[in-house]
Amino acid sequence: MQQSFWQRILAFVTVFFLAGSIWVTHSPSAYAYNNPELLPDTPTPVVDLAKSLTSLQEENLVKELEQFEVETGWKLRVLTQYDRTPGRAVIPFWGLDDKSILLVADSRGGNILSFSVGDAVYELLPRTFWIELQTRFGNLYFVREQGEDQAILQAMEAVENCLLQGGCAVVPGLPREQWIFTLITSVVGGIICGFAAQPRREGQAVAWQWALIFSPLWGILFISFGIGPVVTRTNDWLPLIRNISGFLIGVLVAYLSPIFSRSSPSAKS
Numbered sequence: 001m002q003q004s005f006w007q008r009i010l011a012f013v014t015v016f017f018l019a020g021s022i023w024v025t026h027s028p029s030a031y032a033y034n035n036p037e038l039l040p041d042t043p044t045p046v047v048d049l050a051k052s053l054t055s056l057q058e059e060n061l062v063k064e065l066e067q068f069e070v071e072t073g074w075k076l077r078v079l080t081q082y083d084r085t086p087g088r089a090v091i092p093f094w095g096l097d098d099k100s101i102l103l104v105a106d107s108r109g110g111n112i113l114s115f116s117v118g119d120a121v122y123e124l125l126p127r128t129f130w131i132e133l134q135t136r137f138g139n140l141y142f143v144r145e146q147g148e149d150q151a152i153l154q155a156m157e158a159v160e161n162c163l164l165q166g167g168c169a170v171v172p173g174l175p176r177e178q179w180i181f182t183l184i185t186s187v188v189g190g191i192i193c194g195f196a197a198q199p200r201r202e203g204q205a206v207a208w209q210w211a212l213i214f215s216p217l218w219g220i221l222f223i224s225f226g227i228g229p230v231v232t233r234t235n236d237w238l239p240l241i242r243n244i245s246g247f248l249i250g251v252l253v254a255y256l257s258p259i260f261s262r263s264s265p266s267a268k269s
Helices: 002-021 055-072 090-094 119-123 127-137 140-146 148-164 176-196 208-213 215-231 237-268
Strands: 046-048 075-081 100-106 113-117
Touching (some): 046 055, 055 148, 075 148, 090 100, 100 148, 113 127, 127 148, 176 237
Parallel strands (some): 046 075
């Protein structure tokens, strides 16, 4: 169980950094062909060809997206596919435009989610938002534990909430794997700061100059990677307090490490 947990953390970190080179503006698998015969005769915002959703989930999602479009003007659409795809036929079928967001779920790839986003959407939800949204809910670990249906539903819920609040720079919510990563960077930043602050001459309590010299390094680890992702994704104080505590513990342990090393030989003698 513990090994599986750390494998998830490693996979999350790897995917998070590698995803920076991926732009999810269009879904090639969705637009590779043109098979309008796969689309239903009646208008619907959800076309579940892969049967990823239950009938009740699909019905509720259809009502939700239709009501959302009436209230806000944003056109959200969902297409699930597996063996065959309607491809470019979805464009005239849904009348996709600059205020449209198309989620395509296809389990044949490593990440089941991809998005086609209208130009007007980027004013509220930047490209980095879509990369994070894809990697958070479409990765194999999330799908394995929560299911394809939850990957689709939770991704669409995040999009709706961000549009309602006038936009998001990042995806709201702090997954446990991501918080663990921020905690680790906070502790490492504290250790670097503690080592840098160790006194280097007689009578010196803290080497502030060295701590300031190394501040870009430990500051990036603690503030940019340890605090920033937390405060931008959740209002919960607990993970923030834990990260700050982890940083301070790292500082203290690193700063006092020479005292421990000197006391160990005397204790033996």
